[in-house]
Amino acid sequence: MPYWITQPAELEQRLQQRPARIGLDTEFIRERTYWPQLALVQMAVGDEILLIDPLIPGMADALRPWLTDEGIVKVMHSASEDLVAFKCTCGALPRPLFDTQIAAALAGIAGGMSYQKLVMEITGVHLEKGETRSDWMRRPLSPAQLKYAADDVVHLFELHDELSRRLAALGRLEWLQEDCERLVAGVDNDEGERWPHLGMRAGQYMEPDAQRRLLRLLRWRDQQARHSDRPRSWILDNELAAQLARTPPADPDALLRLFDRFPKAPRKLADAVWKALQTPLADEADAPLALPASDENKAALKRLQQTVSQCSHDLELPDGLLASRRHLEAMLESGRWPPALGQWRRELLEPKLQPLLAPVAAG
Numbered sequence: 001m002p003y004w005i006t007q008p009a010e011l012e013q014r015l016q017q018r019p020a021r022i023g024l025d026t027e028f029i030r031e032r033t034y035w036p037q038l039a040l041v042q043m044a045v046g047d048e049i050l051l052i053d054p055l056i057p058g059m060a061d062a063l064r065p066w067l068t069d070e071g072i073v074k075v076m077h078s079a080s081e082d083l084v085a086f087k088c089t090c091g092a093l094p095r096p097l098f099d100t101q102i103a104a105a106l107a108g109i110a111g112g113m114s115y116q117k118l119v120m121e122i123t124g125v126h127l128e129k130g131e132t133r134s135d136w137m138r139r140p141l142s143p144a145q146l147k148y149a150a151d152d153v154v155h156l157f158e159l160h161d162e163l164s165r166r167l168a169a170l171g172r173l174e175w176l177q178e179d180c181e182r183l184v185a186g187v188d189n190d191e192g193e194r195w196p197h198l199g200m201r202a203g204q205y206m207e208p209d210a211q212r213r214l215l216r217l218l219r220w221r222d223q224q225a226r227h228s229d230r231p232r233s234w235i236l237d238n239e240l241a242a243q244l245a246r247t248p249p250a251d252p253d254a255l256l257r258l259f260d261r262f263p264k265a266p267r268k269l270a271d272a273v274w275k276a277l278q279t280p281l282a283d284e285a286d287a288p289l290a291l292p293a294s295d296e297n298k299a300a301l302k303r304l305q306q307t308v309s310q311c312s313h314d315l316e317l318p319d320g321l322l323a324s325r326r327h328l329e330a331m332l333e334s335g336r337w338p339p340a341l342g343q344w345r346r347e348l349l350e351p352k353l354q355p356l357l358a359p360v361a362a363g
Contacts, residue, residue, distance in 0.1 A: 002049040002150040008062035011052060015065055019045055021073040022066065023156030024094060027136040027149060028085045034225045034232070036081060038089040039136035044075075044153040051149055055139070060090045067092040075156045077101050077115045083187040093188055097180040100156065103163040106172050106179070111318030119155045122162050127151050175344045182342055192222045195287055198326060202242040204290040211289050213277060214245035220276035224269070236273065237264055248277055288333040297332065303356050304328045311352065322349060331357060 005011055023044030028036040041052040041063065054060060066072065067086060074094035076082060078101040087093055104118050105111040116127045134145050141149075167173045196218040197203045203214050218241060225232045240262050249255040252274050259265035266273065281287075308323050322345055327338045335357055337346055 002051045002146060004146075005050050005052040005059075006056050008056065008058040011050075011059070011062040011066075014045065014050075015069075017045075018069075019072060021075055021098075021157070021160065023075045023153040023160075024079075024082070025076065025149075025152040025156075026082045026085050027134075028081070029135075029137055030081075030231075032231070034229050035088045036085040037137065038085045040141070040149055042149050042153045044156055049150045049154060051146060053139075054089055055137075064090045064092045067094045070095055073098055073160075075100065075160045077118070077152075077156065077159070080183060080187070083184060084190075087187055093184050095181075095184055096177070097184055098160055098164075098176070099180050099183065100159045100163055102179050102183070103159075103167060103176050105318050105321050106175050107163055107166040107170065108316040108318070111321050115152065118159060123155055123158050125155065127155075178342055178344055182340075192219070192226070194283075196222065198288065198290065198330075200238060200242065202238065203245070206242075206246055206290070208289050210245045212280075212284050212287060213248060214241060215284060215287055216276050216279065216281055217241045217245060217273070219281065220272070224272070235269070236266055237262075240265055244273070244277060288330050290329070300332055300356070301325070301328060304331065304353055307352050307356060308349065311349065 023042075025042040026038055027040040027042075028038050030036040038054045041054055043050040043052060043066070052059060052063065054063065063086075067074070067090060073096055075098045076094065077099065079094075079097060079099050083093055100115075100118060101113060104113050104121075109118070109121060113121070116129055119125050119127055128148070128151075134142075134148075136145070164173070167176055193199070195215065197211055197215040200214065200218070203211055206214065217236065221232055221236045221241065224235045228235070243258070244255075249258055252270065255274050255277075256267070256270055259267050259270060304323075305325065305328060308328070309319060312319055312322050323341060327341055330338045331353065337350055341349075
């Protein structure tokens with residue numbers, strides 16, 4: 001039976017026991033905001049499941065020491081969005097982190113595996129997923145919501161034990177520690193994605209000047225969304241951003257005429273959109289651009305992909321775990337190792353990939 005925690009003092013008192021590990025999960029709402037609104041925290045401590053109400057005054061302060069105590073391992077599954085929710089509400093992040101989704105991939109089980117599938121794989125237990133779209137801000141929560149929330153942490157210790165055993169046998173625990181710390185550090189130092197244009201499919205087919213205009217618009221959109229706490233698409237949707245970057249209007253009046261064709265266009269922000277479109281960024285000359293689809297570049301990318309794929313196969317790792325297509329394109333563009341891939345991947349892949357990059361750089 002889970003314990004419903006509504007008194008910060010009770011949570012503070014339990015911390016005196018200093019467990020070696022806790023299981024953590026959250027429920028949050030993010031449909032109408034940029035930043036997640038933390039609605040519930042689930043915590044496994046020993047044999048107990050605590051359901052913590054973060055809407056109670058003082059509860060965020062009571063949670064913070066649990067998150068920051070580096071003597072307590074925080075076991076979570078697919079933690080990236082939960083980390084943002086903790087940072088927004090508690091001003092702290094859970095360290096050290098053991099992410100069971102990352103661990104499952106490094107153990108060769110599968111990449112991007114859901115909690116339910118991983119629990120089935122490791123324990124044989126089938127979990128229901130009936131409250132995925134619940135309103136977690138309402139009070140009181142229903143019995144079905146409470147059961148669903150508790151289930152999300154009740155098996156984390158079993159996953160932690162088995163995945164730790166497998167990774168230790170493979171000599172990959174340090175890989176996991178590096179990947180988890182990089183995930184936490186990325187949230188801790190988040191100032192927005194530096195090159196968001198690379199993640200938009202439409203941008204891959206644009207001319208270089210259009211890609212730079214798209215970068216300006218997406219950087220502005222992200223800053224505006226953060227400041228106003230509204231979803232990015234509410235500020236400027238992808239279709240309109242791509243249209244503006246590809247065929248920029250001649251003047252502000254032409255921009256407004258274009259907005260008339262898009263019902264969701266941000267007419268109140270027209271001046272800001274125009275300024276963003278027209279103002280070069282200080283670092284845009286350094287921006288990596290989508291490579292032209294030349295036969296040479298296609299062949300070079302294919303060689304890199306084949307080498308990475310063979311390495312993944314040899315290590316029995318899921319495809320895409322070692323290096324994504326986007327990372328390989330960045331290597332081709334710059335000739336440098338992408339910092340986002342970290343150290344253990346560099347030691348593993350760079351000796352294999354660098355000879356393939358040299359002919360491209362020379363050409």
